[in-house]
Amino acid sequence: MALNLRRSAGIVILLAALLAAIAIGIAAGAVTLPLSAVVAGVLHPHASGDVTAIVWALRLPRVLIATLVGAALAVSGSLLQGMLRNGLVDPYLTGGSAGAAFTIAAAIALGAPPPLFAGLAFVAALATTLFVATLARRGRGVSPERLILAGIAISSLFAGLTTLIVMLAPNASVSLNILAWLGGSLVGHGWNDLGWAAFYAVLGLIVAATVVPALNAIRLGDARAIALGVDMERTRWLTLIASSLLVAAAVSVSGVIGFVGLIVPHLVRAVCGADTRWTVPASIPAGATIVVLADAVARTAVPPVELPIGVLLSLLGVPAFLFIAFRRRQAA
């Protein structure tokens, strides 16, 4: 009972933190605006003028995209760490993001229209993940160890091919576009991109919800999970599909943003314990808060220049992670 109370309190705090982060993200920007102007900009999207353009067309979609990316990567990381019972796993491990990144780099080089990117990213992420899972098949199921090895190998292959595309791009501006996008950045996306990414992310969350109880049983070991009636094969495939959908949603609007999918599941376990039925939902506000805050700092630290969000995620996230991990060890 005490544990459930603590978990509930943890989720409430995480949700409050997310709301605060979103408010900060909308209020802060490279252009300093009075709070009243920001509020007016949010409430009157069709008003004319600079302030509305900045708040409604730039900040709001960007903060919501940061929310989506953080939530998607964190949930994906929680799912995969649960399925593989390995805290070193991150959502990029199954090769899905490398496949998606390669496909989008190719799409940019070939001049494909940006609205196609989310769909292409999804198809590529799913195809790569399924290919990696097929390589990792052992008997009827998927071997976790082979999945990790095959994922790393295929990721390297796609990373190499992506570099090749950048080098062979027909002109410098194509190379620069691909690099700007690959660098992991929330720059340059609007409401349309958010819509497409949200579509895939919500699908991913729905699939994720169906496997969470089974993942919670797998935590106790494969044998006991099977004894509890878990269909291991079905659970692993569905987890991979959910993870691909979430990764594709994130990659299509942000390129490759590291760290969130690996670290947030650990932070959440520190707050909520190991029960997957709590850690997966709690990953949503936790991941989103971290990315929204990191992006707010990236936009405002040294205007008019924007810092790469990966740098800030490392600077903000690593100390927090070390603090929590260290405290836990002392407590244990």
Place this chain on the structure above:
Amino acid sequence: MSLVLAALSVSAGLRIVSLAPALTEDLFAIGAGPQVVGVDLSSNRPARANALPRVGGMSDVNTEAVLALHPDLVVGVPLEAAPLADLGRAGVRTASIPLDGLQDDLRAIERLGVLTRRQAAAHRVTTALRSRLDRLAAGARRTRRLSAFVWLGGMGAAGGGSFVDELLRLANLRNVAGDVRSPWITFSAEQLLRAQPDVVVVPDPSAPLRGEPWDRLAAVNGGRIVRVPEDDLFRPGPRVAEVLADLIAGVRPWR
């Protein structure tokens, strides 16, 4: 002193490999073109350079391919320090020539003149270049000053101190990203909306500017976009005066 000794050892049969497109153009401009026996992948001017063997470039200079051309002199930029050092160890004379701005550009031509014993030709080229740049800049100063944003993909922009930034200044254009002392920066979309530059300079070819924040820029909506061939935008060399003339002519309708 070493430069003088180096110059003395040069013969008419000097074999040169150039690892940077601007240096290739410089060499041809001072009449050393026939001595160039190999170039990097990006060297595409003058047209004759396209017929020469390619040896990679920047991060992927193929030093063995360079050596196979039996060069007496290899010229490159400081970013190519590692392959230049390897070539030096293999016994080839190398020169690392910075190209970070217009002054560097003129100095590079003079230095190549010394290295190839074509000082007089090099001097003629730089003198003509200087006076043409001065004339163009003086003409531009008599026109209305406009603000400009140089788009380099994504939200990338040419910052202050870059080669393009110098060209903008000579063209009497104020670079809205010029306060940041860095040649390539990610510029805030919010600040760009606030700045509302009079013109946007883009490399040609490049994808059309669509979506946020471009749809809300008066310059983009009004078609005040100047396309500069991307080779020219990123590359110093003996044609800088022509690039400047094109830039000035490109913005003239909106002065």
